[in-house]
Amino acid sequence: MAIDEDIDYMPAYAEFSYVWLRECENGWGESSNALGEAERLADKAVELSKDETKGWLNDFRALWYRAMVTWHQNDFAKSLQEYNDARALISNPEWINKNTAELDADMAEALIYFGDPKRAIQLVLDAMELYPEHPYWFHWILARGYYQAGRYQDAVDEIEKIEADKKPNDVRLIVAASLAQIATTDSMLNEAKALMKEFSDIEPTWTLAKSAAYPYDSASERYHWIDGLRKAGLQ
Secondary structure (H helix, E strand, O other): OOOOOOOOOOOHHHHHHHHHHHHHHHHOHHHHHHHHHHHHHHHHHHHHHOOOOOOOOOHHHHHHHHHHHHHHOOOOOHHHHHHHHHHOOOOOOHHHHHHHHHHHHHHHHHHHHOOOOOHHHHHHHHHHHHHOOOOHHHHHHHHHHHHHOHHHHHHHHHHHHOOOOOOOOOOOHHHHHHHHHHHHOHHHHHHHHHHHHHHHHOOOOOHHHHHHOOOOOOOOHHHHHHHHHHOOOOO
């Protein structure tokens, strides 16, 4: 591990923080303190990125990864400020388009849970324009923003833009929930439920309760998401 080889290697702490954050989101292991570990490692990354002579941070990645931890702690105001502060640190002309775009697209996910899907949608669209070679997950976040904004067909269409071999199982949740919300016949609803069954066959332990446990700053946005999943048949 990079940290074992160099205990002051900041990027390793940032990336390791993200691993623990994913554990917190998905419950891959048995740790009950995944978010605490993510916070500890993100804070260490911030500490290591400080320029002691000038009194400011010199690497945007440290604040970016801590911003992800912070919104999972339900402190959206602080998280969005950390995202903006991280963005201000991106100064390398060779990096600015790619990294600013990826940072903004990731910030859009926080905005969705914060309860501002319209701003999230625009942020991802701008990021796509800034970085035309963007990875597949930009479409994933944009589709979720469309769902939360009530643009269900747009959400379905956006997921279709992802190459088949790059679609993670999670996108089935967005498509199934969207189809369930616009279903006007039993056959349309059955299509949504069939897709949800495909999701559950791959991930049988994922439930409505787990989806509802994600941090939201808006109760109505949480209900809106859970309502679609419930209609599509998630247990």
